[in-house]
Amino acid sequence: MDISAEKLKRVRLRHNLSQELLAKQSGLSLRTIQRLESEGGGSAETLHALCATLNISAEQLQQHSTPLQARWQRTTIISRLLIFILLFTALLSLMGKASATSLASYLDLMSLVILLGFLTLSTLACFGVNGLIKAISGLKYLASSQLYQHAASRDLTRLYQYIYKNCYVAAAIGSVIGLVSLLELFATTGNVNQFFYGLHVLSILWLYAAIIAELLLRPLIYKLTEASE
Template structure:
């Protein structure tokens, strides 16, 4: 078995034990403890001895792989695709019931929100982080993942992108309302309210992307290693 070196060292230090004390507590040799804390490799018997000392299940001492391992199956992909289509269909239905569907399509917003999102991502996580976030969208279509540190990193990116989306929407709202109130004397009531509705489209886009894609994906990646 491969144990988490950092986890083992942390548990030992929390108790204030040296490697020699841990060796006596487990009945293992000091050399065995040193080797395990060096390369993480331990036999089943050694793992059981160490786990019993810390009153933990042996599995909790295992190292989490860095790479994201995914079990891609047709059934899993179709299930998650179906869920995504239901969410999209519900949003489209609501927009049609609310107004003409074309009302919700604004070219400026469609251009600004993605540009702001990925520009902010580059500033926060670098170009590599941006490309990882784009490639990671495929994990929407699976539930069977073992993630490790890379999954946690991606989760942090998507959690941050939720903030970037709302930030971009807030900027558009602020600019739009400043422009509207600056020229409020020239507006008729109908024109003013229509301009207000168009101004809110940025918040609509940000909410749909954040709550329909990025936040669920962030949660999925953050919890993939602790599913029972």
């Protein structure tokens, strides 16, 4: 039986029981109670002992693993996609008008590779392959019209909050590395125009970070937070 660590702790506190007292009344060891509240899990006998002691049903302690569900509507998906395309087109248009140089200089592919590479590696390091897969597959909920309340949305929210922060961390790290390179180049050549042009190009890293964080992740985090409350 998969006992929810969060639910067990919440029910224990609701009954004004310490871990020691709950262990004594249920006939379980204190170590078992501590492990259940930190890791979850447990056998059927443990679940029944806790339910009998706390006078609750098994469902009130079990961890449900049903996938997050969403209501999909074709009009919603199409409208969200069109909005994103219009926003991205508007950004490109503004960038083209604001610059005397070619638009290609702004669309620095290496900046996008650096940003996505950092996000991928940091997510893998903290959440593993399953976390990375969840982060990618969870993007589909951006086009959903409604998410159903479920505990799974809380886990996905924490994952996206971590990636959201890392978008700007990656932009900051990339900017520092680029600035150091520009300073070394300026010290060698003394070309002021090239230096300021390089600073101009570095801003594209922040633009990519803002697009991913604010246009993709922030709406997802908001929607998932609403579903988990």
